[in-house]
Amino acid sequence: MTRTRLLLALALLALAGSADAQAVRCGSKLISRGDPATKLREYCGEPDSIHSHTEERGLFVHGRFYPSFVEEVLVEDWTYNFGPSKLMRRVRVVDGIVTEIALLGYGYDYPDP
Numbered sequence: 594m595t596r597t598r599l600l601l602a603l604a605l606l607a608l609a610g611s612a613d614a615q616a617v618r619c620g621s622k623l624i625s626r627g628d629p630a631t632k633l634r635e636y637c638g639e640p641d642s643i644h645s646h647t648e649e650r651g652l653f654v655h656g657r658f659y660p661s662f663v664e665e666v667l668v669e670d671w672t673y674n675f676g677p678s679k680l681m682r683r684v685r686v687v688d689g690i691v692t693e694i695a696l697l698g699y700g701y702d703y704p705d706p
Contacts, residue, residue, distance in 0.1 A: 614694040617673070617682045626694065630686045633671070640671035640684075648687075674700040 616625045619637035645667060652662035666688040673682045681700045685693035 614682065614696045617684060617694050624684070624691060624694075626691055628691045630669075630689050630691065633684060633686070633691055637673060641674045642672045643669050644672075645669040672697070676700045677702055 616623050617633075617637065618624075622636035624633050624636055647665050648668050649663045649665050651658055651660035652664045653659075669686045671684045671686060673684070675681065677700055679700055681697040683695045683697055684691055685695075
């Protein structure tokens with residue numbers, strides 16, 4: 594029984610490295626999916642890194658989906674490092690809107706210059 598619990602605990606820890614988060618807290622402010630990137634930048638500051646690319650998707654107009662019309666959107670992954678005692682966050686921003694927040698491993702200290 595103990596071995597089973599140990600294996601279960603290890604499996605949960607492995608999954609925690611890339612777990613999906615509902616929100617990211619920056620000080621006393623909270624950012625959630627659906628928030629604009631301008632709010633994210635205002636509350637959390639500049640990210641430690643931004644990786645961007647474009648994707649094609651079907652067109653949405655006034656809540657209706659038109660799969661035969663394709664638009665190109667900017668997709669950015671913003672990474673925030675909150676230091677070695679807190680988990681880092683990766684925030685996906687699609688076309689200026691927060692669409693996904695993921696927990697990463699613990700952050701790190703920056704080397705002294």
